[in-house]
Amino acid sequence: MNPLSVRNVTFRYGSKTALDDVSFDLDAGRFCALLGPNGAGKSTLFALLTRLLVTREGSITVAGHDIATRSRDALARMGVVFQQQTLDPEMTVLQNLRYFAALQGLSGKQARGKIDAALDRLAMRERAGEKARNLNGGHRRRMEIARALIHDPGVLILDEPTVGLDTGSRHAITAHVHDLADAGLTVLWATHLVDEIRDSDDVVVLHQGRVIRHDTAQNIAGHRPLVDAFMDLTGGEPAQ
Amino acid sequence: MTAWLIALRAIVLREALRFLQQRSRFFAALVRPLVWLVVFAAGFRAALGLSIIAPYETYITYEVYIVPGLCGMIQLFNGMQSSLSLVYDQETGSMRLLLTSPLPRWWLLFCKLLAGVAVSILQVYTFLLIAGLFGITLPLMGYILAFPALILSGLMLGSLGLVISSTVKQLENFAGVMNFVIFPMFFLSTALYPLWKMAESSDLLRDICALNPFTHAVELIRFSLYQSFNGEALLWVLGSFAVFMAGSVIGYDPARGLVRRKSR
Numbered sequence: 001m002n003p004l005s006v007r008n009v010t011f012r013y014g015s016k017t018a019l020d021d022v023s024f025d026l027d028a029g030r031f032c033a034l035l036g037p038n039g040a041g042k043s044t045l046f047a048l049l050t051r052l053l054v055t056r057e058g059s060i061t062v063a064g065h066d067i068a069t070r071s072r073d074a075l076a077r078m079g080v081v082f083q084q085q086t087l088d089p090e091m092t093v094l095q096n097l098r099y100f101a102a103l104q105g106l107s108g109k110q111a112r113g114k115i116d117a118a119l120d121r122l123a124m125r126e127r128a129g130e131k132a133r134n135l136n137g138g139h140r141r142r143m144e145i146a147r148a149l150i151h152d153p154g155v156l157i158l159d160e161p162t163v164g165l166d167t168g169s170r171h172a173i174t175a176h177v178h179d180l181a182d183a184g185l186t187v188l189w190a191t192h193l194v195d196e197i198r199d200s201d202d203v204v205v206l207h208q209g210r211v212i213r214h215d216t217a218q219n220i221a222g223h224r225p226l227v228d229a230f231m232d233l234t235g236g237e238p239a240q
Numbered sequence: 241m242t243a244w245l246i247a248l249r250a251i252v253l254r255e256a257l258r259f260l261q262q263r264s265r266f267f268a269a270l271v272r273p274l275v276w277l278v279v280f281a282a283g284f285r286a287a288l289g290l291s292i293i294a295p296y297e298t299y300i301t302y303e304v305y306i307v308p309g310l311c312g313m314i315q316l317f318n319g320m321q322s323s324l325s326l327v328y329d330q331e332t333g334s335m336r337l338l339l340t341s342p343l344p345r346w347w348l349l350f351c352k353l354l355a356g357v358a359v360s361i362l363q364v365y366t367f368l369l370i371a372g373l374f375g376i377t378l379p380l381m382g383y384i385l386a387f388p389a390l391i392l393s394g395l396m397l398g399s400l401g402l403v404i405s406s407t408v409k410q411l412e413n414f415a416g417v418m419n420f421v422i423f424p425m426f427f428l429s430t431a432l433y434p435l436w437k438m439a440e441s442s443d444l445l446r447d448i449c450a451l452n453p454f455t456h457a458v459e460l461i462r463f464s465l466y467q468s469f470n471g472e473a474l475l476w477v478l479g480s481f482a483v484f485m486a487g488s489v490i491g492y493d494p495a496r497g498l499v500r501r502k503s504r
Contacts, residue, residue, distance in 0.1 A: 050340045054494045076342035084333035090261055091254070102250030103341040103348075105243025 001063045002057075003028050003155045003186040004049075009058035011044055015042045020209040022058070025190060026155065026202070031181035033217070034190040036206035037234055042190040043083070045206070046159040049188075058136065063154055063201030076104070081158040085140055087147075089133035089170050093124060093235040096132055097147055104151040111150065118146035138169030142176065148181075155181065157188040170196070192225045207234045247343050248351045252265025255355030257326070267315060271372070273310035276370060281306045295432055295468035303376055305334070307368070308462035309431025311386075312454060314367055315360045315394050320422055322356035323401030327408050339492070346489045349402060354483075357394035364390055382465040389464035392477050393457035397480050399484035402454075429455040430462075453480035 011019040019041045026032050036042050044161045047053040049060060051071045059066055065073035076142045080161045087096050101111035119125045122142050132140060141161055146158060153230060160176065163169040164225040189196070202207060205213040205220070212233055213220055221229045258264065274412050275372040281303040292299060329335040338348055370381065404417055428445070429452050430438075456476035463470035 050336070052336060052339060052494055072342040074342075075340055080340050081337055084336070086333040086335055088254070091257065093258070095254075097248050099254055100337065102246045103338065103343070103345065105246055108247055182419055215435070222312045 318360035319397035326405035402488035
């Protein structure tokens with residue numbers, strides 16, 4: 001059973017088709033980049049994956065649970081990091097983590113150990129009492145990733161998580177999530193930035209609402225830089 | 241504790257935290273009804289004579305009449321304020337976080353609603369305490385019996401706010417909602433004048449007031465404050481709550497609701 005499976009998903013906004021017969025599977029413990037230029041349909045797919053929009057044609061399953069019919073089981077097995085930052089700036093780091101743990105149904109006792117571990121992993125135990133608004137963009141993002149993992153999901157999905165970050169923070173976040181995948185977590189990372197992808201990563205290239213290639217980055221690139229291969233695939237629409 | 245109650249506790253605590261961080265909002269919410277009570281009602285006292293109407297057993301002053309309406313006003317504004325914070329949550333993304341929780345969406349919305357109601361009841365009792373200092377006291381049991389009535393009216397007005405928040409696209413649009421929802425609901429109700437007084441002016445006006453759910457919320461509060469029971473008002477409040485809550489569940493349902501249209 002694949003940790004995440006997208007099957008023949010089509011989605012329309014009125015008469016405009018945003019996703020057209022999209023299918024792909026994620027293998028367990030792999031880092032998969034969902035690569036596409038702006039407007040390719042990444043955000044729509046992300047909204048469908050998190051059930052902010054409902055799949056009408058096709059199906060999405062998380063660990064075998066259909067997101068449309070068994071959304072609670074599916075969502076419980078998925079960690080989500082949105083493009084937009086979702087920490088409550090007026091709450092402390094600790095309060096944000098506790099709030100999220102409670103939304104996942106974890107009691108204080110269950111959450112405590114996981115929150116402590118997350119704070120230690122991020123080396124942020126001393127800053128646990130600080131308001132989220134005082135953290136820099138990179139720290140906030142790392143906090144959001146740690147928060148998304150508190151309920152031990154099998155799949156972590158991230159929607160352009162490095163948008164708005166400086167280069168150093170961007171590299172640090174990318175390396176951190178690759179490390180998580182190396183440790184066995186299945187990752188779907190939506191991006192339009194080719195330099196966030198490693199040769200060994202799986203890549204789903206999404207263009208104009210369709211999957212036009214699904215392979216490892218190395219195989220897609222061949223002997224050229226990945227960005228050139230991507231430009232060829234998308235007819236010149238730039239990745240960065 | 242089940243996952244549902246854990247989430248309820250967390251959402252209420254978050255709202256309480258917000259409330260503590262925004263004390264000025266709490267006091268601002270009290271100033272409005274107090275101005276009506278101390279300035280407006282005092283001015284109208286001489287102009288408006290009120291006959292004995294249920295639940296009152298004797299002639300009352302206008303200040304006494306207006307108190308339940310002002311309690312309703314606090315809850316009406318609080319419901320809209322909660323709805324405003326939901327629109328803010330949608331803009332900041334924290335609503336997405338809430339809606340991707342593996343709990344039923346209707347329950348998550350109900351938790352938000354209850355959290356807002358708790359804050360509004362605190363405001364109402366603070367207002368009643370201050371009104372008492374101005375000499376407007378109520379039967380002791382009335383303060384206790386009003387509690388369930390305030391929960392129901394708060395739920396009804398809060399769920400109306402939820403419906404509205406599912407339709408408003410941006411925070412900037414909210415001022416329009418205030419003008420088109422709060423003021424007509426408040427002025428076309430029995431908060432300021434009884435129905436018979438409205439009928440003196442126009443039967444149509446009276447009928448509109450009688451169909452306004454806020455009228456029934458005010459009457460439910462009024463009767464309970466005076467240890468009486470108003471079955472009609474209770475049914476109206478419960479029915480309106482059911483309709484508004486269903487509307488908000490639909491509004492926040494990604495398959496059918498307005499949130500789907502807003503995300504485009």
